[in-house]
Amino acid sequence: MDELLGEFIAETQETLEALSSIIVAWEADPCDRDRLDSVFRFFHTVKGSCGFLNLPRFERLSHAAEDVLSKVREGNLTPNPATISAVLSVMDRIAELCSALAAGTTPPLENDDFLIEALRHSQTPEGQAESEAEVSNPAAVADQKGKATAGPRTIRLPLSLIDQLMNGVSDMVLSRNELSRKLRDRESDPELEIAFERLSSCIADMRDTISKTRMQRVERLFMAIPRMVRDLSRDLGKNIELTLEGGDVEMDREMVEMVVDPLTHIVRNSIDHGIEMPTDRIAAGKSETGHLRLSARQSGSHILIEVVDDGRGINVDAVVRKIISTGVMTEQEVARLSEQERLDLIFSPGLSTAQQVTSISGRGVGMDVVRANVERVGGIITLTNEPGQGLTITMRVPLTLTIIPGLILRAGGQLFAIPRSSVIEILHDNNSTIDISRLGGADVATIRGVRHSMVDLETVIGLEKAVQSTPRTIMVVRSVSGMPYALAVSNVENHEELVIRPAAPIIMSSGIFAGMTLPDNGQPMLLLDAGGIAQAAQLPLDQTRRENLAANDLGSEADRGERHSALQFIELSGIERLIRLSLVERVEDVPIDAFGCIASQPYARIEGRLLPCVYSVTPEIAGQEDSITCLRIRDGLREVCYPVRTICDIFEISDDLDMAAPNGHVAGLAIVDGRQIEVVDNFALFASIPDIEITTEQSMRCVIVDGDDNWNREILMPLLAQAGYDVAIGATPTQNDIVLRMGSDKNDPPIAIDPQIPLVRLRPNSKPTGVGDNSIYRYDRAGLLQAIATVSKGRKSA
Amino acid sequence: MSELYLFAHIAGTPVAVRTDEVQAVVKISEISPVPAVPVQVAGLAALRSRVLTVIDVAALIDPKLADAENRSYAIVCDISGHIYGMLVDKVSDIRAVSEPALPLHGKTDAAWAHYAEGVIENDGEAHLLVSLRNFIENSAIGLAA
Numbered sequence: 001m002d003e004l005l006g007e008f009i010a011e012t013q014e015t016l017e018a019l020s021s022i023i024v025a026w027e028a029d030p031c032d033r034d035r036l037d038s039v040f041r042f043f044h045t046v047k048g049s050c051g052f053l054n055l056p057r058f059e060r061l062s063h064a065a066e067d068v069l070s071k072v073r074e075g076n077l078t079p080n081p082a083t084i085s086a087v088l089s090v091m092d093r094i095a096e097l098c099s100a101l102a103a104g105t106t107p108p109l110e111n112d113d114f115l116i117e118a119l120r121h122s123q124t125p126e127g128q129a130e131s132e133a134e135v136s137n138p139a140a141v142a143d144q145k146g147k148a149t150a151g152p153r154t155i156r157l158p159l160s161l162i163d164q165l166m167n168g169v170s171d172m173v174l175s176r177n178e179l180s181r182k183l184r185d186r187e188s189d190p191e192l193e194i195a196f197e198r199l200s201s202c203i204a205d206m207r208d209t210i211s212k213t214r215m216q217r218v219e220r221l222f223m224a225i226p227r228m229v230r231d232l233s234r235d236l237g238k239n240i241e242l243t244l245e246g247g248d249v250e251m252d253r254e255m256v257e258m259v260v261d262p263l264t265h266i267v268r269n270s271i272d273h274g275i276e277m278p279t280d281r282i283a284a285g286k287s288e289t290g291h292l293r294l295s296a297r298q299s300g301s302h303i304l305i306e307v308v309d310d311g312r313g314i315n316v317d318a319v320v321r322k323i324i325s326t327g328v329m330t331e332q333e334v335a336r337l338s339e340q341e342r343l344d345l346i347f348s349p350g351l352s353t354a355q356q357v358t359s360i361s362g363r364g365v366g367m368d369v370v371r372a373n374v375e376r377v378g379g380i381i382t383l384t385n386e387p388g389q390g391l392t393i394t395m396r397v398p399l400t401l402t403i404i405p406g407l408i409l410r411a412g413g414q415l416f417a418i419p420r421s422s423v424i425e426i427l428h429d430n431n432s433t434i435d436i437s438r439l440g441g442a443d444v445a446t447i448r449g450v451r452h453s454m455v456d457l458e459t460v461i462g463l464e465k466a467v468q469s470t471p472r473t474i475m476v477v478r479s480v481s482g483m484p485y486a487l488a489v490s491n492v493e494n495h496e497e498l499v500i501r502p503a504a505p506i507i508m509s510s511g512i513f514a515g516m517t518l519p520d521n522g523q524p525m526l527l528l529d530a531g532g533i534a535q536a537a538q539l540p541l542d543q544t545r546r547e548n549l550a551a552n553d554l555g556s557e558a559d560r561g562e563r564h565s566a567l568q569f570i571e572l573s574g575i576e577r578l579i580r581l582s583l584v585e586r587v588e589d590v591p592i593d594a595f596g597c598i599a600s601q602p603y604a605r606i607e608g609r610l611l612p613c614v615y616s617v618t619p620e621i622a623g624q625e626d627s628i629t630c631l632r633i634r635d636g637l638r639e640v641c642y643p644v645r646t647i648c649d650i651f652e653i654s655d656d657l658d659m660a661a662p663n664g665h666v667a668g669l670a671i672v673d674g675r676q677i678e679v680v681d682n683f684a685l686f687a688s689i690p691d692i693e694i695t696t697e698q699s700m701r702c703v704i705v706d707g708d709d710n711w712n713r714e715i716l717m718p719l720l721a722q723a724g725y726d727v728a729i730g731a732t733p734t735q736n737d738i739v740l741r742m743g744s745d746k747n748d749p750p751i752a753i754d755p756q757i758p759l760v761r762l763r764p765n766s767k768p769t770g771v772g773d774n775s776i777y778r779y780d781r782a783g784l785l786q787a788i789a790t791v792s793k794g795r796k797s798a
Numbered sequence: 799m800s801e802l803y804l805f806a807h808i809a810g811t812p813v814a815v816r817t818d819e820v821q822a823v824v825k826i827s828e829i830s831p832v833p834a835v836p837v838q839v840a841g842l843a844a845l846r847s848r849v850l851t852v853i854d855v856a857a858l859i860d861p862k863l864a865d866a867e868n869r870s871y872a873i874v875c876d877i878s879g880h881i882y883g884m885l886v887d888k889v890s891d892i893r894a895v896s897e898p899a900l901p902l903h904g905k906t907d908a909a910w911a912h913y914a915e916g917v918i919e920n921d922g923e924a925h926l927l928v929s930l931r932n933f934i935e936n937s938a939i940g941l942a943a
Contacts, residue, residue, distance in 0.1 A: 415830070
């Protein structure tokens with residue numbers, strides 16, 4: 001009896017799950033006979049079984065629902081939304097009773113009459129008239145039953161049994177491998193070998209079959225979604241159109257179960273917080289109906305599940321404010337974050353941006369739990385936010401507990417595995433098609449003209465790079481964004497079919513492993529996660545650069561935007577660079593003693609003026625030269641001096657860089673004649689020079705009246721000279737000069753000064769002596785220079 | 799009601815473990831090291847077709863005591879579906895103790911505070927009652943302290 005009951009519960013629960021999506025579709029199209037039949041069949045089966053099992057509550061509920069549905073089937077009743085809702089609530093009650101039965105607890109003591117009443121009331125009057133008659137059509141039901149059994153026959157198995165089988169097969173593979181090693185040591189015996197081969201292939205087949213038992217279509221994951229979307233959108237008064245894609249992708253049964261909760265939560269959030277009310281949507285210029293799209297697809301050894309809505313997106317500022325107000329981070333800390341990091345704050349514990357707590361979400365259990373759940377199974381969750389336009393949440397979960405073809409590689413003296421599907425290409429670093437260069441501390445591998453970010457595996461996992469006589473191996477692997485990068489390891493040892501199991505959370509938390517495996521040599525090793533490594537190494541692999549790369553792959557020069565002339569030169573340090581030719585005003589040889597440094601800002605004295613210099617020229621780097629070639633670069637207002645060793649050539653290059661990698665004065669790389677050359681970032685070049693004008697108009701002269709004063713001579717004069725002014729001390733001022741003088745009028749030295757000549761007055765104390773005192777404190781450098789500049793500007797405009 | 803305990807030494811301290819947490823005690827021969835993980839993770843070891851995550855519990859108590867190579871016995875346990883091997887100094891006894899666990903006396907060392915649940919007497923010697931689960935689940939707190 002217990003066995004029968006267990007079977008009844010399992011079957012009912014399974015059918016309920018499958019039905020929830022069907023019934024929503026049926027609501028959309030009440031004439032759909034097939035769907036109606038499936039729902040009807042469910043209640044009929046429940047009614048039949050529970051009569052036998054003595055479950056009166058089930059019987060009453062299913063009978064009432066069956067009644068209504070049979071009328072619909074005969075065309076006596078047109079289902080309206082109220083009918084559907086009533087049928088759904090009966091299904092929910094049956095599900096509740098089922099789980100209570102399964103758990104052995106007391107079923108919820110609610111009155112079923114209420115539900116049954118609701119069912120009856122939902123009927124149209126004509127239906128009610130006939131409700132007394134028992135109108136089930138036995139012939140039709142028999143027909144349906146026949147159809148139901150026509151599908152493939154299935155049995156139900158506990159998951160633990162499959163796990164045991166799986167472990168057994170793994171044990172078998174291991175002992176086969178051991179046997180194989182022993183056989184290799186012996187003298188060859190063809191008969192024995194043939195027998196062994198047969199055994200091997202049997203085991204391989206069996207392993208394949210067993211691993212299939214664990215796979216399940218993602219459809220099952222999506223099954224509950226339509227019902228949920230329907231209920232929620234109805235409760236909230238929103239119109240939502242749901243699209244499901246990729247239900248036929250298969251993934252591990254266990255993984256499906258682990259992903260259900262996070263997915264449900266994300267969909268709830270999208271409906272509750274993401275998609276706006278119809279009126280708000282119209283006001284925002286969007287269609288009244290919100291769109292929600294769920295898709296699943298396989299990408300290498302991962303399944304990508306995407307939830308895309310066209311709602312209002314995440315208000316990052318609100319998240320930031322909330323974070324600051326809860327004291328998790330200070331304003332300063334938040335200010336240092338990148339845009340993506342700020343967006344990721346949504347994953348902080350206990351955060352809810354909802355204005356009020358609703359029944360659907362906003363109870364404080366938030367995205368942190370979702371992320372924790374996804375990460376627990378070795379998955380990654382990423383957000384793409386377009387404020388006002390929508391939000392895309394991508395869950396990337398591994399297909400664990402499967403057998404995958406893998407490569408075994410060595411790095412830092414240890415062995416690791418990597419899924420073969422994530423490896424695109426393997427090369428030795430002495431291969432002529434590969435060119436490895438360093439740019440601003442980052443490694444770049446150029447393979448047949450395509451540039452990849454490169455990283456040493458040892459660096460990422462914190463091991464010493466082993467010294468080796470053989471060339472290192474470069475693997476081109478796929479990252480999460482799909483953009484490949486180069487991973488350098490000592491060597492690749494072997495390839496093998498690997499049974500992957502999830503690794504302990506403490507190991508997974510490093511983010512660079514996808515699981516563990518026991519290969520044929522019996523030595524356990526970890527499976528590397530190519531995407532995780534790229535993230536841990538912080539490689540720049542985002543979408544925009546991928547497009548950049550794709551354009552380059554096509555080699556279509558027409559698509560690559562405008563071209564301009566660039567001057568190729570070699571810096572004093574020997575680095576080759578390109579600069580936009582139109583910015584170079586002239587090229588000049590500057591004597592070595594004209595270079596100097598003011599407060600760490602290098603400058604060059606050219607034609608009696610001081611020009612800021614891009615880098616400082618010291619005798620060490622200048623070498624034997626008496627003079628240095630300088631490029632004089634102008635942005636229209638300011639001029640910069642760029643010392644170079646030689647000027648090489650002029651090329652036409654595209655405005656779009658072949659690889660954007662902003663770093664200091666370098667904007668990225670351009671390919672010229674098959675070589676990669678750094679391109680100077682003109683913007684960064686001018687942005688980096690100090691704003692204080694080092695150069696000034698020649699005609700402006702500062703006259704310090706009291707030439708005997710020590711302070712004037714030793715402190716003020718050098719300051720002005722340094723600021724680029726001509727300074728005359730103790731001279732008689734003329735019309736074009738500015739007079740600087742210390743103290744008030746009373747202690748003016750007896751030199752007659754034309755009152756037309758502008759005067760800047762200095763005072764020895766920081767506090768002004770009175771209201772009319774417009775003098776400047778003598779140590780207020782900025783104030784002093786400002787005053788002189790104002791006067792000189794006034795003079796020019798006059 | 800008597801309960802069965804496994805008595806062992808971890809980081810020189812006598813401890814008692816409820817046997818319902820213990821699957822087996824095995825001698826670990828070869829540990830494959832694992833990079834980029836906390837210090838208490840000694841590595842991976844194969845137990846037939848299963849892979850143990852080997853935890854050097856002593857390193858959890860005091861990182862200076864990490865010495866997985868010289869600890870060959872491990873208590874095998876299943877925690878949240880993952881199989882772990884907890885390295886111990888030595889295993890001394892398995893015995894039923896009828897008295898319930900006694901409360902802790904004195905101020906327990908901060909390192910042990912997250913793992914000790916009580917005291918079990920065996921042959922007149924006091925053993926700290928520990929839960930293997932705590933070594934995995936409380937380890938983050940333990941290291942932060």
